[in-house]
Amino acid sequence: MEKMKKLRPSLNGIVLLAAFLGIVVIGTVASRNFLTIRNILSIFQQMPEMGIMAIGLTIVIITGGNDLSSGTTMGLCAVISGLCLTSGMPIALAVLVSLAAAVLCGCLNAVLVAVIGIPPMIATLGTQMFFYGAALVLSKGNSISNIPREFYFLGQNKIAGIPLQAIILVLLTVILAVVLKKRVFGKHLIAIGNNSKASAYSGVQTERVLFAAYIICSVLCCIAGNIQVSRVATARADMGYSFLMPCISAVVLGGTSIDGGIGGVGGTVVGVIIFAMISNIMNLAGISSFWQQLATGSILILVVVFNKITENHKLQRRKKESN
Amino acid sequence: MKKLLERRETSVFLILAVLCIGLTIYSPTFFSYTNIKNVLVSNTALGIMAAGMTFILITAGIDVSVASQMMFSATWLALLSETPFGNPVTLVLAAILIGFVTGAINGFLISRFDIHPIIITLGTNSIYRGIILVMTNGRWLMNLPKYFTAFSKTVFGIPLPVVYAVLIFLVSAWLLKHTYFGRSIYAMGGNREAARYAGVNLKKTIFFTYTYTGVLCGLAGLVLDSILGNCQPSGSNGWEMNVIAAAVIGGTNILGGYGTIGGTVIGVLMMGVIENGLVVAHVPTYWQKLVYGLIIIVTVTIDVLRKKKADSKKQMIEID
Amino acid sequence: MRKRIALLLVMGMCAGLLSGCGGKNTAQESAPSAQEEAAESTEEEAQGDSEGYTIALIPQQVGIPYFETSGVWGQKAAEDLGCEVIYTGPTSGDAASQANIVQDMITKGVDCVAISPLDASAIEPVLEQAKEAGILVITWDSDVNNTDLREVYVNCCSEQVLGEHLMQRFAHYMGEEGDYAIITSVLTAQNCSAWAKYATEYQEANYPNMNRVAYEPCDDDQSKAYSITQNLMTAYPDLKGVLGVTTPAPPAAAQAVGEAGRNGEVIVSGVVEASAAKAYLEDGSMQEANIWHPGKLGYLAIYTAKTILDGGSIEDGQDVPEVGVVEVKDDQIIMTELLDITLENIDEFDF
Numbered sequence: 001m002e003k004m005k006k007l008r009p010s011l012n013g014i015v016l017l018a019a020f021l022g023i024v025v026i027g028t029v030a031s032r033n034f035l036t037i038r039n040i041l042s043i044f045q046q047m048p049e050m051g052i053m054a055i056g057l058t059i060v061i062i063t064g065g066n067d068l069s070s071g072t073t074m075g076l077c078a079v080i081s082g083l084c085l086t087s088g089m090p091i092a093l094a095v096l097v098s099l100a101a102a103v104l105c106g107c108l109n110a111v112l113v114a115v116i117g118i119p120p121m122i123a124t125l126g127t128q129m130f131f132y133g134a135a136l137v138l139s140k141g142n143s144i145s146n147i148p149r150e151f152y153f154l155g156q157n158k159i160a161g162i163p164l165q166a167i168i169l170v171l172l173t174v175i176l177a178v179v180l181k182k183r184v185f186g187k188h189l190i191a192i193g194n195n196s197k198a199s200a201y202s203g204v205q206t207e208r209v210l211f212a213a214y215i216i217c218s219v220l221c222c223i224a225g226n227i228q229v230s231r232v233a234t235a236r237a238d239m240g241y242s243f244l245m246p247c248i249s250a251v252v253l254g255g256t257s258i259d260g261g262i263g264g265v266g267g268t269v270v271g272v273i274i275f276a277m278i279s280n281i282m283n284l285a286g287i288s289s290f291w292q293q294l295a296t297g298s299i300l301i302l303v304v305v306f307n308k309i310t311e312n313h314k315l316q317r318r319k320k321e322s323n
Numbered sequence: 324m325k326k327l328l329e330r331r332e333t334s335v336f337l338i339l340a341v342l343c344i345g346l347t348i349y350s351p352t353f354f355s356y357t358n359i360k361n362v363l364v365s366n367t368a369l370g371i372m373a374a375g376m377t378f379i380l381i382t383a384g385i386d387v388s389v390a391s392q393m394m395f396s397a398t399w400l401a402l403l404s405e406t407p408f409g410n411p412v413t414l415v416l417a418a419i420l421i422g423f424v425t426g427a428i429n430g431f432l433i434s435r436f437d438i439h440p441i442i443i444t445l446g447t448n449s450i451y452r453g454i455i456l457v458m459t460n461g462r463w464l465m466n467l468p469k470y471f472t473a474f475s476k477t478v479f480g481i482p483l484p485v486v487y488a489v490l491i492f493l494v495s496a497w498l499l500k501h502t503y504f505g506r507s508i509y510a511m512g513g514n515r516e517a518a519r520y521a522g523v524n525l526k527k528t529i530f531f532t533y534t535y536t537g538v539l540c541g542l543a544g545l546v547l548d549s550i551l552g553n554c555q556p557s558g559s560n561g562w563e564m565n566v567i568a569a570a571v572i573g574g575t576n577i578l579g580g581y582g583t584i585g586g587t588v589i590g591v592l593m594m595g596v597i598e599n600g601l602v603v604a605h606v607p608t609y610w611q612k613l614v615y616g617l618i619i620i621v622t623v624t625i626d627v628l629r630k631k632k633a634d635s636k637k638q639m640i641e642i643d
Numbered sequence: 644m645r646k647r648i649a650l651l652l653v654m655g656m657c658a659g660l661l662s663g664c665g666g667k668n669t670a671q672e673s674a675p676s677a678q679e680e681a682a683e684s685t686e687e688e689a690q691g692d693s694e695g696y697t698i699a700l701i702p703q704q705v706g707i708p709y710f711e712t713s714g715v716w717g718q719k720a721a722e723d724l725g726c727e728v729i730y731t732g733p734t735s736g737d738a739a740s741q742a743n744i745v746q747d748m749i750t751k752g753v754d755c756v757a758i759s760p761l762d763a764s765a766i767e768p769v770l771e772q773a774k775e776a777g778i779l780v781i782t783w784d785s786d787v788n789n790t791d792l793r794e795v796y797v798n799c800c801s802e803q804v805l806g807e808h809l810m811q812r813f814a815h816y817m818g819e820e821g822d823y824a825i826i827t828s829v830l831t832a833q834n835c836s837a838w839a840k841y842a843t844e845y846q847e848a849n850y851p852n853m854n855r856v857a858y859e860p861c862d863d864d865q866s867k868a869y870s871i872t873q874n875l876m877t878a879y880p881d882l883k884g885v886l887g888v889t890t891p892a893p894p895a896a897a898q899a900v901g902e903a904g905r906n907g908e909v910i911v912s913g914v915v916e917a918s919a920a921k922a923y924l925e926d927g928s929m930q931e932a933n934i935w936h937p938g939k940l941g942y943l944a945i946y947t948a949k950t951i952l953d954g955g956s957i958e959d960g961q962d963v964p965e966v967g968v969v970e971v972k973d974d975q976i977i978m979t980e981l982l983d984i985t986l987e988n989i990d991e992f993d994f
Contacts, residue, residue, distance in 0.1 A: 031751070039750045046743045068564070112620065118627050119577045121385075125568055126620035133613025140609055141830030143738070145764030145788060156768055232742050234765035238831040242735045245387075249445050258439045283747035286729040289705050290461070293734065294453030301432065301446035308436045350878065357903065358877040365870035456734075461706030463865075465894070466922045547866060552898055553919075555865045555891060557706045560735075602874035608858050609830065 011314065012255035015307050016270055019299065023277050031284035039280070041163065045155075045231070047276035048165035049074075049224040053240065054247040054254075054272050055169075055176055055265040056220030061251055062180070063213050064193040064260025065113060065120035070221045070247065072132040073105045074240030078225035079135045082144035082235025091151050098222050105131060106218030107211065114210035128244075135237035144235040155231030165227045169269070172220065176265045189213060193260025246275055249300050255307075274299070331574035332586040334629050338622055339593050346600045353603050360482055364475070364550060366595035367484040368393065368543040369562065370588065373569040374495040375536030377587045380570050381499075381512045382532055383579025384433070384440040388448035389540050390562035392425045396544030398455040401464035401554035404471050411470050418545040419538055425451060426537010430530035440533075448563070455556045464554040474549035484546050491539060496584040504531060512579030569594045572622055593622070695726040696754040698948045700941065701744060702732040703761045703785070703834075707863075708916055709890050710759070712994045713784070713941030716965075720945035723964070728945055729753065736829060736863070738762035745769040749776050755948040757797075759784035762833055767792055779951060783944035784937075785834050794951060796975045797944045799935040802834060806841025808981055809913065809933055810850075813842070813886045816910045816930045820852035821883030823910075824875045826896060828863045828889035838888045838914070856882065861892055868895035876903060887913030893929055894919045901928035917984050917992035924986045932984040938994050939966045943978055 027034035053070055060067045067073075077098040084094035105127070112123035157164045180186035188209045191199035200206045221240065229235045248258075250271035256263025278299070279292050347354040372389045379386050399421050403409050425447070432443045475484050499505035507528045510518035519525055548554050567577075573590025575582030597618055601611045700717040702710035714730035721728035729748070733740040738761045746769050748756055756773050760766040760782060770792040773780050783797035790796070800808070817823060825842065827835045839858060846853050856879045861868035868891055876882055876899070885900070887893035893913040900909045906927040915932045923929035943966045947957055957963070959971040970977040984992060 033750050033752065036750070039747075042746045042750055046746065049739070112624065116624055116627055117631060118623050119571075121577055122568070122571050122623055123620070125564055126616050126623060128564075129612050129616030130620060131616075133610065133616055136612055136830050137609045139831075141836060143762050143764065143831065143833055152768070228739055231768065232739055232762070232765035233768050234738065234762055236738060236762065236765070236831055238736065238829065239739065242737045242740070245445060245448070248441075252439075252442045252445070258441055279743070280747055283731060283744055284751050286731065286751075288457070288460075289731055289734045289744075290453055290456040292453075293449040294457065297446040297449030297453060301443060301450075304438055304442050304446075305432065305436050308438055352877050352880060355877070358873075361870065361873040361877065365866070365873065368866075456706055461708065461711050463708050463919060465919050551865055551869055551895065552922075553865065553894065558864045558891075559866060560862075560864065598870070599874050599877070602857070602859065602871065603878040605857075605878060608860065 010255070011310055012267065012307055015303060015310070016253070016255065016267060016274075019303050020270060020274055023274060023281070027277060027281040027284075030281055033284050034281060039284070041158075041161070043273070043276050043280050044166040045163040046280075047272055048163070048169040049228045049231070049240075050243050050247060050250070050276070051169045051269050051272040052165075052172060052220050052224040052227070053243055054250045054268045055173055056217035056224075057247050058251050058254070058256050058263060058265050058268045059176065059180075059189065059213050060120075060217045061248075061256050061258060062189050062193045062260055062263045063210060064196065065210070065213070066124060066248075066258075067109060067214065067217050068121060068124040068244060069105070069109060069128040069131055070124075070217060071240040071242070071244040072128050072135065073102060073218050074221040074225040074228070074243065075237050076105065076131045076135040076138075076225075077102050077222035078229045078235045078239045079139045079144065079237050081222075081226050082147060082229055083138060085147050085151055085229075085235075086144055091148070094151075095226055098226060099219060102218040102222030103215055105221075106215030109218070110207075110211040110214040113214065114207045132237065132241070139235070139237045141237065145233065147229060147233045147235065151230050152233065153230070155227045155229070165231070168223070168227070172223075173265050173269050176216075180264060185209065185212065190261055193257075193262070195261075246296070247272075249296065250275055253300055253303055331581070331626060331630060332583065332589055334626055335572055335574060335586070335593060335622060336589050338625065339589060339596065342593075342596055342600060346596070346603060350603050353600070356480075358599070358603070360477075360485075362592075362595045362599045363485045363488075364482045366591055367488040367550070368547040368559075369565060369569060369594065370488045370591040371491050371539050371543040371546065372536075372562075372566045373573075373587050373591050374491055374584055375539035376566050376570045377573075377575050377582045377584060378495070378499070378508060378532045379440070379536055380567075380575045380577055381508050381579060381582045382529060383512045383515070384529070384532065385567065385577070386429065386444045386533065386536055387441060387563045387567075388425075388429060388444040388451060389536065389566050390559050391448045391451040392422065392537055392540035393544045393547065393562070394556060394559055395425055395451040395455055396421045396541040397548045397554050398459060398464070398544075398556045400471075400545055400548055401467060402459075404468050405464070409468065409471070411474070414471065414474075414545060418541040420541070422538040422541020422544070423534060424537070426534040426540065427530070429537065430533030433533060434526040434529040459556045461557060463556070467548060467552055467554070472549050472552050474545065484550060487542070487546060491542070492584050492588055495539075498535075499584060504528070508532060509580065512576075512581070514580075565594055568619060572619065572626075574626065695724075696949065696952050697727040697729065697752075698755045698757055698945055699745075699748040699751075699753045700728050700730045700944065701741065701748070701756065701758040702730070703741070703759050704736055705730075705732045705734055707890065708919065709937045712916070712938040713944075715941075716938030717941040717945050719938075720942040720949075720965070724946065724949045726945070726949055733761070736761060736832060738765035742766055742769045745773060749773050749778060753778060754952055755779040755781065757781050757783055757944045757948050760787050761785075763788045779948065781944065781948055781951070783940060790974065794974070795947060795957075797940065797947050798975045798977045799940055800977065800981060802837040803841045805914075805933075805981065806838040807845040809838060809886060809888065810842040810845040812931055812933055812983060813884060813910065813912050814846065814850050814853060816912060817850075817853060817884045819850045822854050822856045822879055822881050823884035823886060824857035824859065824879070824882060825855065826859055826861050826868055826871060826885060826887045826889070826892040826913075828860065828891075830860045832889070835888045842886065842888070861889065861895070863889060863891050865891045865895040868892045869899050872896040872899035873903070876900075876905070876909065882909060884910035884912075887911070887915065889913075890915050890919065893932065894923055897923035897928035901926060916994055917982075917989060918994060920984060921989055924984070924989055930985070933981055934984065935978060935981055936992075936994060940978055942966055943969065943976065947976055 081098035112118045188204045253271035254267025507523045569590040573586035780793045782793045786796045885896040893915040897911045911929045912931040920932040
């Protein structure tokens with residue numbers, strides 16, 4: 001909620017806010033259980049995994065790239081962390097090992113994209129299968145249970161009544177938002193997204209920045225993976241596999257341009273919350289899950305189209321005024 | 324000859340040839356009539372969609388709703404065949420019509436509002452899939468009538484689906500090479516602004532591109548249903564990525580401006596041979612996805628590196 | 644003019660949202676199944692005072708005929724017994740999203756969660772929450788690892804029994820010898836993996852002349868299962884049988900075998916519904932389908948939930964209406980024998 005204030009009052013922000021409020025109103029009408037503290041808390045226990053992955057994806061998309069391997073990176077890290085945890089490794093070490101794996105995943109993506117120069121969609125499509133394959137090989141397709149109870153804190157604990165993972169999400173969002181707005185690195189990310197060649201000529205170390213972007217994305221996927229492992233006390237290779245499309249949709253819904261150069265993490269989080277609320281409302285109202293697909297697709301298109309219309313409208317008015 | 328070697332398709336074709344030869348040596352059954360027929364037939368739907376995807380990628384667009392469009396058509400066709408109106412003629416007409424509608428919706432939204440195609444098609448992807456799932460409640464439509472499965476008969480040793488695919492490839496290649504529409508597509512993907520100044524109607528071109536792909540997806544739905552003899556509305560999830568990968572492996576530039584149907588056919592065969600080869604070469608089950616991903620990464624890397632080398636050579640010549 | 648268009652779009656958006664969320668009317672027109680009716684009635688129930696219980700019947704995944712049959716029969720049980728049933732589940736095989744649904748059902752305040760867990764351990768943390776919230780938890784179809792979390796397990800048969808039975812029937816047609824392959828759903832699907840594992844173990848112990856040459860996933864996609872079967876026949880020319888442990892596999896395998904003109908040479912059997920098996924049993928490309936009645940299982944799950952909520956219990960040998968005599972072992976309610984569906988008895992089955 002506090003993130004809403006941080007959104008600059010841009011057009012997209014207003015439309016997004018309207019959609020957000022609209023869904024809250026519908027939810028309140030549709031089910032008396034929707035606007036209860038218990039339910040809000042449970043939404044914030046469910047959505048941070050997707051939220052964290054989506055803000056990582058936002059960073060990559062801002063550079064004009066894309067990371068289709070983010071979902072399977074999450075699954076691979078979940079499996080690695082799960083294997084380490086069940087082998088009796090200390091928790092901190094297990095998480096570190098999975099983070100190291102995430103850095104490697106990010107590096108591989110960055111090498112393919114930044115060094116070799118493969119279009120990001122295709123490079124990460126290949127690594128998507130590669131990481132999923134690796135997760136399958138490591139786990140033999142089995143789900144890894146018997147995760148030590150001490151690890152449950154990450155996904156099942158609450159601090160002052162707020163789920164820990166929601167706090168992590170907020171922290172990460174704030175940090176990345178500050179980096180994007182106030183730091184040189186953030187400006188470089190946006191510059192690359194706007195025009196990679198021009199920014200290279202003006203002294204941005206494109207390769208280095210892209211490496212950082214893909215590594216950040218993979219590391220965030222890894223954090224999301226660890227949270228999910230903790231929340232459901234199980235590690236599976238297919239974790240995060242179904243997150244990819246909703247995450248890209250949420251990034252776009254949040255106002256980040258898929259061509260790069262424009263965007264922010266705050267909007268992405270609102271986008272993820274909107275999707276989480278939709279499925280929550282439908283579950284509460286007892287509506288078949290099939291309708292969820294329809295609803296999320298429609299909302300994505302409606303919001304984007306509406307955005308575009310108002311934008312064009314504004315442009316035209318400005319043109320008239322300048323005439 | 325030199326020109327042929329320089330083409331992007333050539334390196335992929337060579338990799339494909341090496342793969343095929345290796346597989347044949349490893350397991351002679353790979354190069355048998357039945358196996359080749361199987362590889363071809365089971366990739367016809369993919370190939371037909373990939374032909375459309377090539378058009379879209381050349382315009383620097385993308386369509387992640389192709390699999391949903393195909394299943395949308397496949398499901399409606401299966402439902403149609405359960406009614407008394409079902410006969411071969413109505414099936415074909417319906418396949419074209421349904422594909423036209425789904426493709427035109429994509430095309431309209433993208434061209435009218437000038438929104439990035441991946442966003443629109445991400446949305447329509449879930450909408451089309453959602454509609455058929457809600458309609459059928461996930462029910463499989465079993466035992467399609469004989470006249471439906473007759474579409475995939477084998478005549479004189481040649482499976483009909485392959486014939487359809489070849490026809491569609493020919494028509495698509497002709498459209499791309501020899502029509503104003505095709506030239507507009509290349510012009511647009513090469514340089515949008517320049518194309519606009521040269522008098523290309525961008526909106527119309529985009530609309531036609533997505534509609535054409537929609538029609539191909541509709542037909543792919545017909546072919547898929549007739550091959551399988553039944554329809555699973557929740558099926559072929561995630562095929563859109565295979566379709567995109569096939570086109571790109573075949574040398575189509577995902578950033579627009581370059582691509583050929585011939586290359587896409589090679590890309591489709593590549594995907595089909597890998598899938599088939601993983602089983603034929605007895606690759607252990609858990610390793611298959613990993614090997615699959617690896618082959619794609621390697622193929623694309625080789626392709627990109629070759630292109631880079633060629634480009635730098637060209638630049639040197641220009642400097643000279 | 645532009646403003647008016649914008650206004651229209653906002654209205655359209657709201658209408659879209661409303662129809663998406665409260666889309667019961669359109670749903671009823673397009674798919675007049677018991678499921679949508681329940682969506683309506685539970686909505687009413689959520690707002691007004693309730694008579695009877697609300698039971699959430701959660702399958703592993705919606706959109707699979709097997710579970711849809713359970714859902715329809717579950718609604719039938721709801722009508723017969725005067726309670727509300729919400730049938731909802733994840734649209735993909737994602738264990739975490741099933742956990743989310745359970746959590747939402749706890750929020751909704753249902754009286755009972757009857758769940759077929761996608762993952763035997765991933766669901767446990769939320770089931771703990773359900774228990775803490777005083778909600779009755781029962782499992783059906785599949786069980787959880789920590790059996791303290793649920794009251795009873797409505798069981799068709801254990802993974803081991805089914806796996807071994809599948810192999811017995813399959814081996815019978817194979818003549819207890821030759822190469823065979825198993826097609827599973829996705830490599831991460833726990834129940835299918837377990838069936839395949841027990842089937843293989845049983846074969847290794849009892850049929851030394853049989854040899855499992857391949858174990859392939861079909862991603863629950865018929866077209867993939869179809870081409871995998873073709874590939875298997877190429878890769879292993881001596882292949883004598885394909886055992887499908889996920890419902891899309893046997894029909895697709897039979898289609899491929901039939902097309903290759905090898906009916907009877909390559910044996911096809913496995914887990915599949917009668918309706919999907921019928922055509923292939925008739926043309927001889929499939930030999931047998933082994934399954935239980937998924938609808939009756941759903942019915943029994945709801946019946947059991949209602950009985951326990953009323954403070955009663957199911958007795959061993961009790962004759963449950965619509966289902967038949969059930970067996971009770973400790974905290975498991977076991978439905979019936981497995982059904983072996985062949986050409987001779989195919990017409991007896993309605994699912």
